[in-house]
């Protein structure tokens with residue numbers, strides 16, 4: 001019996017070529033995605049718009065527990081597309097072709113600590129100290145540091161050497177967002193503006209509301225005295241917004257700075 | 262094992278079970294291919310099919326169809342003696358009629374890099390160990406350990422993209438730990454490109470003025486020993 005959706009969403013060579021790019025890259029920023037899309041259409045023709053093109057692919061890879069998801073970097077505001085493991089078993093946490101079971105246990109620990117933190121990040125020192133909390137595994141801090149470097153290279157974790165902390169990269173949030181909200185629901189809130197899970201961002205001083213840096217910049221653009229957008233709050237927003245709103249490669253330039261009182 | 266035996270075996274299972282098994286099989290093949298682990302029938306039966314191993318011919322055919330339809334991958338069979346193993350190659354028709362110049366600068370640069378790699382493999386007697394390839398590229402200014410300005414993840418480009426497109430073969434050497442690999446020309450390079458074209462291309466590039474060699478497309482290229490390349494080219498032309 002053919003799934004009705006796959007009878008409607010027919011794969012062409014253009015879709016396949018585009019999908020193959022994701023099998024190689026897993027994560028691509030918008031510029032590169034658009035290049036691959038343009039190349040696929042140039043080579044094989046077709047009158048497609050990117051959104052429905054991706055939907056067609058997603059309908060066909062859904063049975064394989066794969067999905068192309070679009071996300072926004074909490075650090076830079078840049079848009080990216082990720083091929084994620086969409087299974088209920090939460091993919092990377094249970095199995096991975098890149099990491100051993102022991103390495104995944106450490107990864108799960110890091111993810112949990114970051115999810116529970118109010119700022120969506122933990123210090124590098126805390127991150128390394130998590131090896132002491134591992135149950136079935138004996139891991140040195142050197143091994144842990146090497147692992148963190150690999151997690152960073154594979155775009156799961158961001159390790160900010162200047163700030164001395166680690167946080168979750170977009171790929172991780174896209175793949176594990178549901179799991180994090182379920183498992184750590186007491187700790188995690190959604191951004192007041194875009195309603196998506198918010199780990200790194202700006203917190204209201206008076207209520208639980210939080211905003212992504214890029215959402216705050218958009219929300220408070222050209223406002224003299226920004227106020228908390230949560231209904232029933234309205235307290236003065238305790239962050240200064242940068243003047244430029246465009247996403248940039250330098251995260252600290254884009255993020256609002258906390259006001260001194 | 263005949264097809265009718267397999268059909269009889271598979272009729273013991275529900276459609277849902279069969280579909281689930283095919284899904285697991287496709288996922289297994291994709292992961293094994295990515296890790297460059299040889300995909301062996303024996304391993305498939307042991308780790309994936311298990312109680313449904315008798316239905317192997319039917320299940321592998323369904324997996325093949327799904328890989329072809331969704332990804333444009335062809336599942337190539339290799340039988341050596343009693344062992345059957347599989348490899349994923351690209352089934353999408355990649356023949357372009359348009360000249361390379363119409364592509365983006367990134368694609369032109371990729372073609373250049375591929376040509377250089379094909380030349381190197383040829384010069385080394387049609388096979389080159391991976392370590393030697395990375396070393397040579399590094400001397401040319403393309404460091405596979407670092408993120409490249411134009412190519413990005415060079416290792417991925419060479420060992421995955423170029424291999425997918427069947428320009429290169431990236432073959433794991435048995436009994437090596439840590440694993441070592443060797444590179445050969447892929448079926449596509451052999452079909453489309455003669456050795457003469459490859460050498461002609463390389464001589465054109467390295468016969469240029471230093472300014473051109475340092476153009477943004479090639480990064481900080483270090484010129485190769487020009488005499489070695491041009492004499493090889495003369496040999497091919499004369500033959």
Ligand SMILES: [Mg+2]
Nearest residue numbers: 021025032413
């Ligand atoms: Mg690319």
Ligand SMILES: [Mg+2]
Nearest residue numbers: 021035036367
């Ligand atoms: Mg590309």
Ligand SMILES: [Zn+2]
Nearest residue numbers: 191194212215
């Ligand atoms: Zn937001």
Ligand SMILES: [Zn+2]
Nearest residue numbers: 204207228233
């Ligand atoms: Zn508030």
